[in-house]
Amino acid sequence: SFTGENFASRMKALLPAHVFKMIEDIGAIADSEKVAVYLVGGMVRDLLLGLPNVDLDLVVEGNGIAFGTKLAKELTGRIYCHEKFGTANLFLNNGLKIDIATARTEYYEFPAALPTVENGSLKQDLYRRDFTINAMAIGLNHHNWGQLIDFFCGCSDLRRKLIRILYNLSFVEDPTRIIRSIRFEKRYDFTIEEDTLRFAQKAIEQNFLERVSANRLKEEFVLILKEKNMIAIFKRLKEMDIWSRILPELELTPGILHFLEHVTEDSSQLTSLLGPVDPGLLTLLLLCHQADEKRVAANIERFQWSKKYNLVLMKTAHEKKKIHAMLQGKDVPISKIDLLFRDLSNETILYFYIVSPDPEQKKIINYLRLRKERIPVVSGKDLKMLGIKPGPVYREILEMLRTARLDGIVQSRAEEISLIKNYLTKEEML
Template sequence: VHEEDNLWEKMRAVLPSPVFYLIEQIGSYGDRECVRVYLVGGLVRDLLLGIPNVDLDVVVEGDGLSFARVLAETFRAKISLHEKFSTATLYLPDGLKVDVATARTEYYEFPAALPVVETGSLKQDLYRRDFTINAMAVGLNQDTRGHLVDFFCGKSDLEQGIIKVLYNLSFVEDPTRIMRGIRFVHRYGFRMEPETKKFALQALEQGLMEKVSFSRLKEEFMLILHEENFALILENLKEMGLWERIFPEWTISEEVIKLLKEIPPTWSWVKEYLAPLDLNLVILLVLCHHCSEMQIRTLNEKFSWSKLYRSALEKISWNKERIFQELATNSLSPSGVFSLIGDLPAEAIVYLILVSDCRQRKVIRNYLEAKKNLFMHISGEDLKCLGVKPGPRMKQLLDRVRKERLDGNLISRADEMTYVKALIQRERGD
């Protein structure tokens, strides 16, 4: 091991101190328990890139499960054991998470199946991984502390920006690695090594992705949405013909790609008016741009989204034509826009902005501006004093006041009170 390949000081500098301290402790316990212990995977990759990562993946040459139990006791961590895979996850009281695995050789009984696990050495464990850049380890025992273990030229690929599989059947055994690979390409601005790309396309052509369970596909898909360059990743996977294979309900047209790319710049001004927002939901609304109501229902069922997601997707799908027609009419006041979109989730409004033409966009923006500057003087408390019980009717009354305020017809608290009292009286038939 060359001096430059000792990463200990780099770890101290890059990692948050509780993480570094924990790693140091894990190494000491490795010595005490007489097992070889290594840090592997994404953390090592990111460390070499100088990026802090707090996802601890530890590989043990020896009995990983017993070692995990010792660590759990020492750190008072909750432990969840996956005995079939000889792995365990520790959840520490301060929120840190450590995955502990027994160095293993895996084989797959048939393509896209879950692996069958046997114990083996670190080198074999690293070899079964997805890409060279993810197949490096750092020693944690006293005698190898900080030493980079790099059997497959991961460091050099990292320096050259190359995503490369370790063996030809990597995507056959785990086709979701295709999505992972493209995710890394755009996260780090890397490129996929030509042969690796060829293997990926072959696996897709062989229909292997369709064999993966929906829950794993969903998991990988959600990870893409969390990436800064989600639009480029989705576009790249479209070029590879992935989406029609796994989510045929989505038509990812050129228009959809353009809309996806417009999300970040739109996001940056819109969040001033509509925070807090769930970016994932905005992306999903855009992906469903061409979907019929029927397709939305199918997707909702397949993905079993939360109630918020379902309702946003359905509301937009049912109402968007009508909303666009009305937004296109010239005479829409801010209160008119409020009636049209006031009840939609903020993410659906962002979607409407993205899809709007200049004029419609201006109408929505004016409405958002008016709404932002609007300070209602009266509240539910005032209505309670006037004998209105909390519930839908109270909301209706407040909305009526809000609309008049938006259009500038009421100015002061006294104006609002007079108006709402008149409404209540009229409804009571006085």
């Protein structure tokens, strides 16, 4: 089942020049090393869809690790091998990543024939993969350069916009594929094929997702956070009764979905005042909206997000009540808001903005504006010039200046200096 089209020109048109050149080099190295090498997986799928994708996935018929080692040397990069699985991950100095898998040539099955001619081991490797659209290959050796190899009608499923497993036990063997199927469905606006959907539902009902390690679930979840159609994926996960199995601590309520849907328009008002925001962390903060500290802690315990994520999630959960109460207060001085807000991450501030009613949103915006405008001009250096002996008093003075500036008590250098003098005479009198 080979199609006639040669994909070399398509690769050349779609891929950045240095990536295409590298694929040509890989083909040449494969020839000189006398192994059959194929481009597989996501890149082939995306090439057929006309989408750029620079993550290289290779299958080697022969010794994948030896070939990877050769590539690391020729293309300059670092290699991480998993001997047990015959796989290797290459991190090239130019920033590109290459995953390599070994398709074991099973000579005992082909005592006479050359397995490479039959593509026997490649076919087996592809058959063990997740979906037909991800199980196509493109030959990289000279004799089959650019040739699409499509054993399982992946091309036809792409055209029909279908996500289809290759064998009935696929979801049982790897339940994370249930989550992947939804990610691809929403990314490409495809449909999960009827039988595939039934197998997925059955695996869900039979609690196969509960067997997956927290770390693998986290990896899948992080991939979803990067998807453009993340919210559609969330909704589908909930609809298929998957959400509560993978994120039992964080309930996906209609309210939270509403916040998520309005993140972009809400943040546009704040980004110039706030600076960079990590969208993944913001999403997690919103997902924690209904969860109390105990639940957030349980989620962190299970998923072990990054150090920064863990800290921000816990701190936000911890300060939530205090901050809402403060924002609801009447005539709260800016310096009071600052006391709670100065140590909050940009993501946390944006989170409070998104979930707060209009009057509180106005207070947050006003605070962020003033925080930028009302900055003391007198610095530590100036204090030295004023003849003040360096010590802990510097911190006290600078802190006092910040407060006075924020609340509009001093508005010029002269006023700052007189405030300092006033403060010091009071100190002396004590």
